[in-house]
Amino acid sequence: MEEILNQYCKKDNLGLLLLSMPTGSGKTYIVLKFIYYNYKEFAKQKRKILFITNLKKNLPIDELKKRFIANGNEEDFEKYVLFIDSNVDPVIKNLLNLDQKIPDQFKNKIYLKLKKYIEMLQNEQLPSDFKENIQTDIRKNLEPAFRDIIKRTLSENFKTKKARLSAVKNNQDYQWIGELYPAVFTDDKTILFLSIDKFVAQNTTLIEPSYYFSERFINKSLIFIDEFDTTKEAVLKNIIQSGLGNRVDLIDLFLNIHNHLMQTECPEVLLQESKWRKQQPSSKNWLSLREQIESLRDKANYIFKKYQLQHICKSHDNFSTKERNFKNLELILNLLVYLQLR
Known part of the structure; x- marks a missing residue:
């Protein structure tokens, strides 16, 4: 494993590497060893090393600190290492x-x-x-x-x-x-320890607008994710919560699409095939772009007429009359299937 890390992790933007090893095989020890012997090189390159796990109590930051102290580099630990906690x-x-x-x-x-x-x-x-x-x-x-x-x-x-x-x-x-608020020093540090919940949330440094780690560090950083299977649950939970917090009025969205599709002429710029599409084999039997527009227009018109969407839809009297609402699950499923909004 140590050889794999030395060969793979020092290079930039190589994508995802999965290492499946049994418990007790020394994964964390070897990763911390790699971090310790390479953090100065990453600092010179202005690249960061992120260590992420499912729970912040499982972050091995104290183990790394002991390694720094044992080698007489406690000042470097304070200079380069940061634990990013919740606010x-x-x-x-x-x-x-x-x-x-x-x-x-x-x-x-x-x-x-x-x-x-x-x-x-x-x-x-x-x-x-x-x-x-x-x-x-x-x-x-x-x-x-x-x-x-x-x-x-x-x-x-x-x-x-x-x-x-x-x-x-x-x-x-x-x-x-x-x-x-130690996160104010995020830019100054090279090694960041954080939980998966914090990784998918925004980082608040107080000296600039909050940002997601995926916006700032993904491309150039080396990211270790421990207990990968467990962290997936946290990511899924965050996606669900984010979706619940950003509701979309599907009927208004559909009507916006429908009204544009009903225009007599589709802008020519939408019918120009990309270079990638032109290179696709004919065996795929794809509809032409014009045919796809016509197909979507027919399906949108069918839904519009079937559910009489020229009228305001309400599910019960408690809903505001200024908003469009619905209770018909069949309608939603048709919108998703026909117009491929998923």
Whole structure:
């Protein structure tokens, strides 16, 4: 395995490599060894190494730190390695210890309530369900509101990302931000440890707009995903939640497609075959682009007439009359099948 990593992982953009090895075969040990002996080269190339697993408690960051310490490189560990946690957990863990360092300008009502709630979480005598409610309020309301105050203050006082990062590093009034939100140093670090839930969520650095890791690091980074089968469940859950949070009115979407298809002439630019399509063998018996447009037009017209979509559709009286809604599953299935919206 060590030889495979040395041959494969030092090269750029080679795609996916699956290594299926039994438990106890030393996969994590060998991966950490590879990371330790190659992190400086990745740093020179401005490439990152991401280590991802299903649960953050399973991240072997402490094992890697022991290797750095054993070789007298603890300063390099602090310089190159970062654990990217959720936004709220470092706040709950570190806010009380940083209270004296935080300037009064940030200690408004939101901060004071956040501090009070975190102090309450330290009380072992409080019921667990009460603590859960407090944590929920912190996660959904107080921490995001406090984070927005920090972001707004940084943006107002420092006009560029570089200036904001410099302030967090060097300005005593803002250095506490780096301790409270370590993700602010994402760009500076070479080795990133994070859970799969964090990997598919947005990274919030406070010095720039939030972004997905897939947008920033996929192409140039070396990504190790441990417990791959288990992490797939987390990815699927994220896809489902994202879909539920971005609902689409299929009827309005269909009507938009239908109305354009009913135009007498299709723009010629849509009927021009690509170079790739022209190279496909004739044995595939594909319809011409014009024939495909006509086929979609017939199917769209059939659905429009069958379900009388010139009328507003409602499923029950509680729905707003300003929106189109539906209860007919057959209609949805027909839309998906006929117009290939899947």
